[in-house]
Every structure is written in C-alpha cells, then in structure tokens.
Amino acid sequence: MKSKSRIAILLALALALLVAAPAPSSLAMGQKNKDKGSEPAPGPDEAKKQLTKLMREIQFDLEGGSSRSFLQRINQSKFDDYPHFEDTVERLMREDSIRLNLRVAFTAPPTAEGLAQVAADADMELAKKDSMAAPQRRKQQITFDFEWTNRGWQINNISPRAFFNP
Secondary structure, eight states: OHHHHHHHHHHHHHHHHHHHSOOHHHHHHHHHHHHTTTSOOOOHHHHHHHHHHHHHHHHHHHHTTOHHHHHTTBOTTTSTTHHHHHHHHHHHHHHEEEEEEEEEEEEEOOOTTSEEEEEEEEEEEEEETTOOSOOEEEEEEEEEEEEEETTEEEEEEEEOGGGGOO
C-alpha cells in the first residue's frame, strides 16, 4: 500500500514540474525571434571554411542515401521548383547506390547580403540497387548558390540539376 502512495506522490511531483516549466517551443520561438538576422554572414575566410565543410557534409548525405539530410540544407522558399527537385533526389536515392566525390573548385566570398557560391567538380558513380548492370558514371562541375540565414548556410540553387536525375 505504501509503494502505491509513493508512486502517486512521485507522479504528482513530476506532473507539477512539467506544468510549472516553460514550454520548450516558447523558449525556442523567443530565441529564434531574438536571433533572426542578428548574426551577420561570416567573413570570407571563415565562410570558405564553412562552405567547404558543408560540401563534405553534402557528399556524405548523398553517399549515405540520406535524402532528408541533404534536402534540409535547401531553402525551399527560394529554391525554384523545389518539389520537383525533392522528388528527383528521393527517387535517385531510392533506386541507386551513390559514390560521390565533390572537389571544391571555386568559392566566391560572401556578398554584403550574405550570398555565396561554390563550384565543385563532381564525380558520381550510380549503381542500381535492383540490378547487376555496370555502374553509371557522371562527371560534371556543379554550382551551388548559398545564402546566410539564421540557420546557417542554406542552398538557394543548384545547377545543373540534371546531374541528380535518377
């Protein structure tokens, strides 16, 4: 009998703490509003380091078949015809195993508005997951347009997009 009353007391205390604590979403919204636009784009040297690191992460996302992680790096509201590109990337990763090498060829320093560009030499090998056919190879220079946001660097455009066709 004592153990049931102890459990009831512990549950009541836990519930009281939950009710008294501020909601995480309200904390996050307050932080988001405070930070929005408050942090300027990094300087040219730091931006180049960040963008080079981001290109490696994009390579890992694509090789790992993580369409969600790759697509989260894109600013959907500024990326022209995002739904079509999203479908293309998801289909590519569903149908193919990808080996990718992205070598940064050129990084344009960020503008005063926080826009930057990276050109990467891309070598991709696609192997159909349901076939024993020889892998398909693609080699092309791809340009990524980035914008500095309150979430860090976001992709605004990729060209040519056909590189990611399944």
